[in-house]
Amino acid sequence: MKRRDEVLVGIVATVALVLGVIGSLLLARGGLTSGYPVYSVFAWGSGLRPGQPVLFSGVTVGYVGDVSMRRDGFLVVEMRIDKEYQLPTTTTARIVPNGVFGDMMVALTVGGMTEDDFAVGDTLPAGPPALGIGDVLARVDSIGRDVQSLTTGLNQELVQNGGLAELRATVRNANVFLTELTRIAQAQSAELSRTQAAVRKVVSAVDSAVVDSTVKALSGAATAMGALATDLQATTQQLNGVLAKLEGTEGSAGLLLNDPGLYRDTRALLTRLDSLTADFQRNPKKYVKLSIF
Incomplete structure (x- = not known):
């Protein structure tokens, strides 16, 4: 009796385990509905396997049905989409991380609204893959190597080659230079103060009375x-x-200057006077008679 019970328990456990495995496979492949197939092409190493989910704008609309490899370095991925969902022709497929454990899934993104939809068996264009945890860790490792290389170079230049000692010497020389510059500035400031005092003394020595008299004279x-x-x-x-x-x-002056006739009469009179004077010089007795009693 006891042995029979143990056998029954074993059978029930085995059936439950088989049903659990079958249920997991069915859930991974979208349940009892198969959906219609669409395809997309991705590069090798994408991390896809059958049963991974397919999301459309954040909603699970299907699953990866099959993954086949081609010799040209690409994978042909079959996606089974539930019949109640239609994919616009502006949809692109990308492979994105699904969690933090390296699992992947296919994300469908709509580029714009349109009335046309993909038909059964069409191939969706593939978009650029998203960065996964592995890519981020690889970049972190690369940055770590660069930092280590930089640290090694600084240690080589500053410590081993005496660069740190040269830097300290440069700082000391700069301090000496600043001290000397401060001393020169203080000396020039004192000289400028003395010059200002002398100018004030000369200005105050000027007699204001002399200045006032000069201003009045001017x-x-x-x-x-x-x-x-x-x-x-x-x-x-x-x-x-x-x-x-x-x-x-x-006036007379205006007439003399501007009347041509008066000018000619004057010239004629002067000519006659010249002739009379010459005749008088030649024959004075003609004009002057002198008798003595």
């Missing part, structure tokens, strides 16, 4: 120059008036 000279300028302006106006009259026919 003011009087400026007044006299103003009066002289006024007189010169009046004289200039008078000369302008005389010149205007001479240029016109007003």
Whole structure:
């Protein structure tokens, strides 16, 4: 009786284990529904295997049905999509990490809304793969190696080659230079203070009375120059008036300068006077009679 119970328990446990395995496989492959197939092509080493989920905008819409390798370095991935979901023709497929343990999945991303959908058996274009934990760790390792190389170089230059001692000597020389520069600045400041004091002394020694008298004399000279300028302006106006009259026919001078006939008469009179003078010099008795009683 006891042995029969043990056999029954073993059978039940075996059946439960088989059912659990079958249920896990069914869940991994989308349950009892197979869906319609679509395909995409990825490079080798993508980490995909059958049963991994397929997400469409964050919603699980299917699973990876099959993965086949080609000789050109690519994988042909069959995805089984539930029949209730339709994929627009702007959809791209990417392989992204699924958790932190290295598991992967396919993420479908829509590039834009459209009325056209992929048909059964179509091939979806593949997008760039996302960075996984392995890629991040590889980059961290690369950065660590670069930091180690930099540290080694600094140790070589600063410690082993005496660079640190040279740096300290440079700092000491800079301190000496700054001290000397401070001393020179203080000396120049004192000299400038003495120069300012001497200038103040010279300025204070100037007699204010002499300055006032000089200013008054200059003011009087400026007044006299103003009066002289006024007189010169009046004289200039008078000369302008005389010149205007001479240029016109007003007055005797204007007539003499501007009347041609008067000019000719004057020239004729002068000619006759010259002739009379010459005749008088030649024959004075003709004009002067002298008798003595």
